[in-house]
Amino acid sequence: MTAIEVTNLVKTYPPDVRAVDGVSFAVDDGEIFGLLGPNGAGKTTIIKMIMGLTKPTSGSIKICNLDAFSSSSQVRQLMGYVPQAISADGDLTGYENLLIFSKLFYVQKKDRDSRIKEALQEMELTERANDLVKHYSGGMMRRLEIGEAVVSRPRVLFLDEPSIGLDPSSKRQVWAHIKRLNKELKMTVFITTHDMAEADELCDRIAIMNHGRFVVAGTPAELKRSVGGDMLSVKLSAQAGASLPEDIGKVVHSTDGSIDILTANGETAIPRIVGFYEQSGLHVLSMSLNKPSLDDVFLKYTKVRIEEAESLSQARQARRSFMRHAG
Amino acid sequence: MNSISRFVSSSLTVAEMEARKIRHDSTELWTRLVQPALWLLVFGEVFTSIRGITQGNYTYIQFITPGVLAQSVLFVAIFYGITVVWERDVGILNKLLSTPSPRSSIIVGKALAAGVRGVFQAIMIFALALIIGVNLRFDILDVLGVFVVIVAFAMCFSSLSMILASFLKTRDRMMGIGQAITMPLFFASNAIYPLSLMPAWLQTVSLFNPLSYVVDAVRAMILTGDYSNLALDAAVLGGFTLLFLGVASISIRRIIE
Numbered sequence: 001m002t003a004i005e006v007t008n009l010v011k012t013y014p015p016d017v018r019a020v021d022g023v024s025f026a027v028d029d030g031e032i033f034g035l036l037g038p039n040g041a042g043k044t045t046i047i048k049m050i051m052g053l054t055k056p057t058s059g060s061i062k063i064c065n066l067d068a069f070s071s072s073s074q075v076r077q078l079m080g081y082v083p084q085a086i087s088a089d090g091d092l093t094g095y096e097n098l099l100i101f102s103k104l105f106y107v108q109k110k111d112r113d114s115r116i117k118e119a120l121q122e123m124e125l126t127e128r129a130n131d132l133v134k135h136y137s138g139g140m141m142r143r144l145e146i147g148e149a150v151v152s153r154p155r156v157l158f159l160d161e162p163s164i165g166l167d168p169s170s171k172r173q174v175w176a177h178i179k180r181l182n183k184e185l186k187m188t189v190f191i192t193t194h195d196m197a198e199a200d201e202l203c204d205r206i207a208i209m210n211h212g213r214f215v216v217a218g219t220p221a222e223l224k225r226s227v228g229g230d231m232l233s234v235k236l237s238a239q240a241g242a243s244l245p246e247d248i249g250k251v252v253h254s255t256d257g258s259i260d261i262l263t264a265n266g267e268t269a270i271p272r273i274v275g276f277y278e279q280s281g282l283h284v285l286s287m288s289l290n291k292p293s294l295d296d297v298f299l300k301y302t303k304v305r306i307e308e309a310e311s312l313s314q315a316r317q318a319r320r321s322f323m324r325h326a327g
Numbered sequence: 328m329n330s331i332s333r334f335v336s337s338s339l340t341v342a343e344m345e346a347r348k349i350r351h352d353s354t355e356l357w358t359r360l361v362q363p364a365l366w367l368l369v370f371g372e373v374f375t376s377i378r379g380i381t382q383g384n385y386t387y388i389q390f391i392t393p394g395v396l397a398q399s400v401l402f403v404a405i406f407y408g409i410t411v412v413w414e415r416d417v418g419i420l421n422k423l424l425s426t427p428s429p430r431s432s433i434i435v436g437k438a439l440a441a442g443v444r445g446v447f448q449a450i451m452i453f454a455l456a457l458i459i460g461v462n463l464r465f466d467i468l469d470v471l472g473v474f475v476v477i478v479a480f481a482m483c484f485s486s487l488s489m490i491l492a493s494f495l496k497t498r499d500r501m502m503g504i505g506q507a508i509t510m511p512l513f514f515a516s517n518a519i520y521p522l523s524l525m526p527a528w529l530q531t532v533s534l535f536n537p538l539s540y541v542v543d544a545v546r547a548m549i550l551t552g553d554y555s556n557l558a559l560d561a562a563v564l565g566g567f568t569l570l571f572l573g574v575a576s577i578s579i580r581r582i583i584e
Contacts, residue, residue: 051425053583077427087418091348103340104426106328132351152426 001029002065003156003188004050009059011045019045020056021212027156027205032182032189034203036196036294038309042212043192044084047160050190051081064155077105080154080187082145084161090134094125094144097133098151105152112151119147123177139170146177149187157181159191163198175201194306196294208298210309215301220294227292227300230266234259234273237283248272253299257285260299266291334435337428341436345443356444360451363399367392367455370519382521385550392461393545394518396452397538400445400477404484405509407441408492409501415582416498424583431576434489438572441485442478449477469548476548476561479568480541486571493578518542537567 004027011020020042027033035043048054050061052072061068063075088097098116107115120126123143133141142162149157162178163171179202181187193199199206200220207217216223232249236257244251249263263269266289274284290296298306328336349356371388374380382390414420423433453470456463491504513519515529516538522530533539544560547553 048421051421053421053424055580055584073427073429076425079425081422081425083418083421085418087422089344089348089419090417091351092344093351096344096347100340100344101426103343104337104423104428106333106336106427 002026003029003031003063004033004190005062005065006046006050007060009046009049009061010057011042011049011054012057018212020049023059023209023212023214025207025214025217027188027190029155029188030182030186031204032178032191032202034199034206035190035192035209036194036199036206036298037192037209038194038306040310041209043209044160047081047158047190047192051079051158052076078155080149080152080157082142082149082157082159082162084164086138086141086145088133088136088141088144090132093130093132094120094136094140095129097144098147101148102151107151107153115151115153119150122150122180123147137170139166139173142166142170142174143177146174146181149181150185153185154187156188156190159189161193161195162191163193163195171198178202194310196298196306200294206294208301210302216297223294223297224292227262227296229262229264229292230269231290231292231296232261232263232266232269232273232287233290234261234277234287235285236277237285240277240280240282244273244276248276253305262296262300330429334429334432337426337432338436338439340428341423341433342439342443344436345440349444349447356447356451359399359403359448360455362402363395363448363452364455366395366398366519367452367459367461371395380520380524383551386462388459388461389463389550390521390546391519392452392456392463393549394516394542396449396473396477397480397516397542397545398513398518399448399452400481401484401509401512401538403444403448404441404481405488406501406505407437407481407485408488408490408495409498409505411437411489411492411579411582412496412498412501421583424579430579431572434486434576434579435482435572437489438482438485438575439478442481445477445481446474449474463549464552465549469552472548473545476541476544476564479564480537483537483564483568483571486568486575489575490571490578493575493581496582512536512538516542517546537564540564 007024009020009023010018012018023046035046037043045054049056050068052068063078066075068075092100095116098119102112102116120129123146125140125144125147128136128140133144136144159178163174166174175198178189182189191202203220205217205219206223208215218226236259239257240259244261249261249269251259252262253260261273270287270289273287277284295306302309367388371391375387380387380390411420424430492501495501495504515532516536517533518538522533522539525533540560540563543556544564547557
């Protein structure tokens with residue numbers, strides 16, 4: 001069965017920003033699906049449209065074969081949502097947050113207590129259940145929010161950048177909990193992230209997004225294979241031309257003295273690359289061999305590194321907000 | 328559960344959130360008592376002693392106690408939209424609106440929450456009035472009636488505040504507009520002087536001011552015992568409350584866009 005079916009989704013903001021520009025995809029029941037892209041790519045807008053928090057300009061959304069607009073309250077009963085910003089109420093205790101949430105989700109009274117208890121246990125929050133959430137750490141707040149899904153048992157759980165701002169060990173914990181919800185409670189999970197490691201670790205399938213559009217989609221393994229070889233990052237003593245003999249490899253990215261080369265077999269290419277640059281009078285200062293990662297997949301399909309895409313989009317956003325304030 | 332009981336249950340749950348928060352931290356309730364206390368203790372006492380304004384057989388401080396009560400609830404309610412803007416900023420509102428609970432039930436719940444705060448406010452002002460010896464009728468049914476009016480009144484103006492919030496969208500602007508409308512509402516009402524002392528044009532204005540009807544109802548119940556206008560007061564207050572709740576339920580989507 002299809003858990004999420006999105007067709008030709010478009011969201012434009014005035015005057016003419018196309019935040020989401022004709023996106024279609026389907027997520028199968030039981031999958032962990034990741035939407036990967038830099039900040040500003042349109043990921044959050046997609047989630048907000050699915051959750052009914054923002055109206056799409058056009059397009060259709062179906063959750064478990066129900067139309068998200070015509071049967072919105074039924075559909076919301078099937079969905080759980082963990083927004084990017086911490087949304088647990090700091091002025092209430094962890095227990096109270098779960099209690100209020102269970103009531104707003106109409107969890108039956110007889111199941112309420114046992115589910116809240118289970119959620120607290122699962123998320124390792126039992127001991128802090130009666131403390132105000134504002135005294136929790138970031139990781140604990142995140143776990144509490146994921147615990148809400150244990151209480152309301154949605155069919156599809158949406159997480160917007162679930163591990164943003166968390167330290168590495170909290171991050172691993174959050175990932176483990178998400179996987180457990182997927183395996184044990186059979187929840188379909190939809191996450192957005194700009195963290196390649198997170199996407200690689202969690203997702204069965206990934207779609208890469210940039211500028212409001214899907215660039216490519218597939219399993220992490222497929223995507224990595226599609227990069228077509230190993231990546232060599234070379235640092236040179238001076239700027240070099242962006243070309244290499246074809247049988248050595250292909251330059252995919254070059255800034256100042258550092259060059260990324262895509263090659264079929266990294267190990268055998270190393271001596272040949274050194275030889276090539278030495279011949280042109282350059283010294284190879286260092287070289288590192290990387291087996292393909294999702295980073296490289298992003299680079300291949302968008303021609304920029306994800307960090308560059310982010311700083312570009314941040315600059316754009318800053319400019320936009322500056323213009324808004326000035327105008 | 329049918330849709331009506333779901334609606335009621337969600338509204339009560341949102342109000343319950345507020346009550347639980349007050350239980351954890353009641354500082355705000357106490358600080359909000361300062362202003363009405365000043366009105367009663369300073370303004371009320373001074374004007375009582377100069378006998379500048381009298382109404383029937385009542386002292387001035389008796390006369391303004393219902394007005395001060397209504398005013399302090401008005402303050403709670405008119406700034407309630409700021410809480411909603413804040414909840415939007417931190418993501419709590421998005422979370423509430425993503426649950427299967429109907430949007431209008433969240434709004435009604437938020438308005439009820441303002442009512443909860445209003446009731447606490449009323450209890451404290453009653454207590455203060457008792458302590459300083461203001462002579463009021465403390466009939467149990469009347470006091471309950473006052474609480475009903477206070478809840479409806481807080482719901483009325485907190486939903487107006489939520490409507491404003493959905494258009495203004497920032498806390499600063501909400502502070503500004505709140506300041507800008509509370510005092511005119513207060514002065515163009517019968518809270519601190521009888522309508523008969525106002526110039527004719529202001530009397531006309533005050534007819535369109537829900538605060539006048541609230542003060543009139545509260546004054547009837549805890550002071551004069553004259554219920555002749557009570558039905559009109561209740562109808563006007565009820566009408567405004569339903570209107571504002573309806574508009575707020577629709578306009579709230581603007582704040583999260």
